[in-house]
Amino acid sequence: MFIIGNMENNKLNLTKYHNVYDKKHQLIRLLWTLVWSLGTCFLPMSIGAGWKRFLLRLFGAHVDSTAIVYSKVKIFWPANLYMGKHVRIGANVTILNVAPIYFGEQSLVSDGAYLCSGSHDIRDPFFSQITSPIHIEAQAWIATQAFVGMGVTIGEGAVVGGRAAVFKDVEPWTVVGGNPAKKIGERKII
Numbered sequence: 772m773f774i775i776g777n778m779e780n781n782k783l784n785l786t787k788y789h790n791v792y793d794k795k796h797q798l799i800r801l802l803w804t805l806v807w808s809l810g811t812c813f814l815p816m817s818i819g820a821g822w823k824r825f826l827l828r829l830f831g832a833h834v835d836s837t838a839i840v841y842s843k844v845k846i847f848w849p850a851n852l853y854m855g856k857h858v859r860i861g862a863n864v865t866i867l868n869v870a871p872i873y874f875g876e877q878s879l880v881s882d883g884a885y886l887c888s889g890s891h892d893i894r895d896p897f898f899s900q901i902t903s904p905i906h907i908e909a910q911a912w913i914a915t916q917a918f919v920g921m922g923v924t925i926g927e928g929a930v931v932g933g934r935a936a937v938f939k940d941v942e943p944w945t946v947v948g949g950n951p952a953k954k955i956g957e958r959k960i961i
Contacts (some may be wrong), residue, residue, distance in 0.1 A: 875909035
């Protein structure tokens with residue numbers, strides 16, 4: 772068991788934790804989850820892209836007509852999803868977009884990546900929710916099973932290596948990897 776500091780002064784009070792989402796929001800999310808799961812589960816990979824864009828738009832997503840979302844993607848709140856031209860979101864990606872997540876033109880998110888635009892304030896005794904948008908700029912690539920945290924901007928053309936964990940902005944045309952992610956190179960298109 773870990774004890775940090777004086778526990779008398781450092782107590783959480785989760786008995787007063789307040790869910791910031793009202794019942795209407797929770798019902799819409801339940802309906803969204805059912806519609807997306809049942810409406811796309813029979814479609815392999817990127818087949819039925821137009822149908823998936825229709826479902827996303829039905830729930831408020833801003834999706835370009837050229838964007839592709841694979842069937843097994845998990846999206847928390849479609850209205851906070853912004854996808855530019857030719858964006859590709861691979862299978863088993865989780866988009867926990869409690870705050871908006873923006874995808875620039877020709878950006879790519881590979882299988883199993885996790886994008887999370889929310890967390891909890893660890894200094895608040897009530898553990899309240901905090902959020903900040905994520906920006907994936909044009910031509911950036913988030914590789915397999917990478918994690919991108921809240922408030923992060925992945926610069927134009929940047930690459931987040933597989934299984935990297937990104938908690939700070941990534942400069943344009945750089946390659947980052949590791950946990951926490953650090954610059955490991957530059958991306959040059961030949």
